Amino acid sequence: MAVTIRRLEESDEVEGFDCGDEPLNNYLKRHAWTNQQKVSIGVTYVGVDESAPRTVLGYFTLATSSVPRDRLPKKYVRGLPPYDLPLILLARLAVDKRFSGRGLGHAMLSEALKITLRVADEVGCRCIVTDAYPDKAGWYARYGFLPLEGAAATSPQRMFLDVRTIRRASSIDSFLPERA
């Protein structure tokens, strides 16, 4: 399977997509294109196989956000620049269940982090944040996402990854054996 990751296009086939989670299916089928093209509040990237370049196998959505400086606790503000804290929100990430376990999630998160780094280089942002389902928090933690404590009991686990960590990872030259 040769996967390509690119921006969602209007002619992409999304109706057959099923990741096993209805809100994530629903978002791709109903809102992703509108949010990207018409209201421009988030961009969706899709993973497609070269043999069927219109069939969406997985997707993720990125958006920008920020935290007002005056909402941050005073004891930490001194260590931060005197502006609102810009961040990238990894709003959605899902893989069709028929293609799970083939490294597609890894490939898409990899692309999301590379985009984050480009955005940080070009317009500036301090971190990437995602709301992970509790059973997926461990998967994000493997990539260095740190849990932010204090989420409501029924809410997903909010997780944080510093752009400086991503930048450092991209500059590491050492050899790492491929994961089995």
Added chain:
Amino acid sequence: MSRSADRDEENEQIAAEVPTPPKSVKEIPEDCTMNRNTLEITTHSEYALCRRTPMPPAVKEKSKNAAALPAKTPSPRKLKFQADLAPSEDSMVRILKTELQMTSNTDFLSDALALLRWAVSERKRGHHIVSESSTGERKILLFPHLERVAPEMTLPRVDVQWTNKELECLAELASGQPADPTDALIRAMRQ
């Protein structure tokens, strides 16, 4: 050639353009035709019919005199609706029309439209469309296009909501030294 002969020839040409009705025209309403696999509801406008129907020369002469009369308001042009149907859909339309004792495609479309309009208005108000069996078993209609008008559809919120504890944790992490990258992250950035 005289003017009268000219008109006769013109009328013959127009008459030749008017399609001959099918033999089974009795089975088909005058205002619609249905081809195999094609649901075609044609509502000819009065105006179009007048243009294509040849008039006797005498009437034409009279109409010249009547030109001074106030113009008759043309009736609003009706919509022509045509859909190519798969054989199964074509069959479904025929079966439904039989069950509903409908002979006209126009009536069929009109009823279908009324039903869809009602469904859209109900979903717009946030109501669910439910069928309930005699034993009380309920099924909710989920129709992809219909769900697009439902008010409860959730849009991604870029305005992220934070609890105070989350903000404290975020500020602590963002203001401190960055963590070392994990192996998985290094692999991801190298991919």
